[in-house]
Amino acid sequence: MIAKIILGTDIKSAFDYINRDGSLPVQIGDAMGDVPRDLQLSILNDAVSQNHRLKKNVFHAIISLEPGQQLKDREWQNIGDGFMNHMGFENAPYVMVRHQNTDKQHIHLVASRVDYDGKTVSDSQSYQKAMVYMREVEKDYNLQVLETPTLYKKEKNKSSQELYSEKKGNKHLKNFIKDNIRQALSNARGSNFNNFKKDFIGILIGNNISVIEHQYKNGKVYGMSFETNDKTFKSSQLGKEFQFEQLATSLLESFMKNHSKGKESTPRVEPSNDFAPSSSIYLGPSGTIRHSSDEDEDEEEKYKRKKKKKRGRGR
Template sequence: MIAKNIKGKSFKGCVQYVMNETAELLEAEGVWADNAKEMIRSFAMQRSGRKEIKRPVGHIPISFAPEDSHRLTCNFMLQLAKEYMEEMGIKNTQYIIVRHHNTDNDHLHIVYNRIDNNLKLISVNHDYKRNIKVCKKLKDKYNLTYGKGKSNVKREKLDNPDRAKYYIYDAIKSVLPNCKTPTDLRFALQELNIEVEYKHKRTIREIEGVSFRYDNISFKGSQVDRKFSFGNLQKEFDKNIELLEERTQEQKEKQLSKVEQQAEDKLKLPVIGGVELTSEQWHTLKEGGFVYLENIRKKDGSGLFSSYVFLNEERNKAFFSKKNPDVFVKFGRYEMCIRDKILIENGYVTKAKVKWYGGEFAYPYL
């Protein structure tokens, strides 16, 4: 388990980088999680309360040894990420935890707002040393594999130029799985304050070499590590393109299967409380809406009733409401939709729609 603490200026660049084609959102706290654009907007709203802070973005890539891959379920990776954040003092703030599936090297990304929910700045003092201690603690606690070679070098004891070289090494290793072209690598490393310069052949514009500069210290790619010569980097770009094409094809096949299943579902319309749904009603419910049904039979057979009906997020259980499920009511410290209140009361975790400051809405998991 290796983690890297990065501070940045732009939530837009960081979130767009993390939410790539292979991203799987494991958890979101305090942000609208429907898409990357809404996430960026959520982070920016809270960040606007402390405009004087120049680097409000916290970004933590965490990678794991191949030997541990058989244990790395999404639930276990999420648990490790949250324990890591707790140990590092990243609390009471917005964050997303994202797993990437674009490489054999299992890894995830944490993006958090250094401006917490009380508009206080989350300290990053001595985070380099704290990060090493926390990773060791978690590896020992869960018997995770210790890295070999460069991954096992004690960075905190290094001085320049080795300190800069290992910073570049860690940065390239963290971003390379998401890069398909030399330009992708350049932009990704710019976010980490690393400059990239490509050397071109004299007669043609083909790239033949690469160098990296950090803290006014420059290294050729092969000086950082032999696998970071441009020839080897190009092999990684090609491999990433191939993996993306494979996953794109898989997604197309899954989508086709989904369409076929939807067509089959139209032939089997469900019944709720003895009331057979129309295709329009079933479509509304599956899309997250609600319908009003009359003459619903009670479970104990004692009579009939009429009610608004909606489904849970898994679309496998119906719930009933005397009032419009999208009407807002006070529940605890939130003002939320009736449907979310009913789901929570029935033991479900849901992304509730709640009224927020300034007439906006938030979608926390409750």
Template sequence: MIGKVITGKSFGGCVRYVVQKPEAAVLDADGIRTDAITAMVADFNLQRRLNPDLEKAVGHIALSWSIHDREKLNAQVMVDRAKEYLEKMQIRNTQYLIVLHRDREHPHLHIVYNRVNYEGKTISDRFQHRRNARVCRELTLKHGYYLAPGKGQVNRQRLKGADKAKYVLHDTIKQALHHAKSWQELESMLHGKDITIDYKHKRGTDQVQGVSFCQGELSFKGSSIDRSLSYGAISRQLEQNQQQALLLSPTSKPHKGIAQAGFSAPVISTSRDLARHDNTGILESLLAPATGQATDSANMNDYHFKKKKRKKKRRIHL
């Protein structure tokens, strides 16, 4: 179950769109007459006058279910779900119209409501999109409706505008993430698709806190496109790709113990061997790196040496 929330200015345009669809059926209404479209619009506008300063008084919500939920739904059940949805969305004490549409394969209905309630107060739309996502998920889990496993199930051909752009970004970034092993590589791959990355830093520092993806005039936070595209999630994916690439590299060989960190086992000389050298030779022999041993000081940073603490002898005072 998913919901799409819209606010507008014209009750006339919204009501006509909802009611005049082929095979549309009015399922329920409160505070308005349903015998004619003109009467519906007039009733909505009459209550709107209680709060003339509210420019966008039209509330419009489309509630949709998966085609897998057809057997669980009928007209009365859909009305009950719509009312439950409105209550959880804190849309109450106001006019509403619930209309069933049959122009798509999946079951769906439209709700038109007045953002000016019966007392003339405004029904807030603050954080409405976030609340809509939470409420739809709650009702889906509560009533056992089909829960799509991910964005792969979305019909891209039906999307328009910003929604379409968001899914294009999702698919493009996901494809690039299969191959990129660093943020630089990811930027380069996306640049070829006219997508740029904008990093959000913690104020006054170079610490990255978030990431946004921009294409043309549109920009979306990674986490708003998909949770798997937040800065932290992408960083983990890039690190996994890098580790996997190292494991699959033909030049990499499994090592054990000290050799795993890039060091060869030390060469141990016997006393017979040492006897053949003078003091200088002995010193050079001890200080010389083993064959194949990396001499770069950067390798030494892989180790953390700890000083052995000497046990202090306790003095006995006589």
């Protein structure tokens, strides 16, 4: 039995997705007194609206069996209710729907992360908690017992001292990357903006920090990560100062400022969709610039865009 957890921001979109006709939905139950479908959405919206500061206010879980295995709807309801209680949603509204559109029998649970009292349901350690519950259900219902992913088992078997040391080491590496980014912004030079970017990247690579660009299929860069000592950190993990948009702005400001210190008279900013040069243009001596394309899109995101296109045609 496998559980996948998604935290979202649009309760209506998630609700519509699990109830779409193409998935052959079967209502299993809810935590609202088995009310009609339109009232379910109204209750979910009321709960979510109690906390406008919580961005990821939607909890969406998919629990699936291995091919060939089946459970009755009553069993699914017991498993789903037990799962939501285990995850901390015993006082929050949620909906449970079984889909019949794949060879794996599975259910979807969509919940408000704001409970009836306006309190936020924590998402801390949600993956680990879900895996513990899956293993218990497999034994209780005589299902195929899947092996817990190696990564989780390693984490579980680590001592508190090992976890503390690893956390401290990650903090040290983050500070190392941040210090080098600041230094590269200060020291990079170039006759135009693209050359300035290449010098910026080269300084990082020279200090054993690889740069990874995250790109859409059209080549536009939407994010960046930094890797050192076999550890990779997204720019957003380094703090607000280093989030992608802010970092791009800082790069441009540093180019304008640093250019005035050089011999060049007028700085030239050439239009570009890329934050960094491609690896075919520049490859440093002790690191690389890599590109990560966003090819595997989440099924729910595809469904959202498909709905938007349909609405656009109807206007």
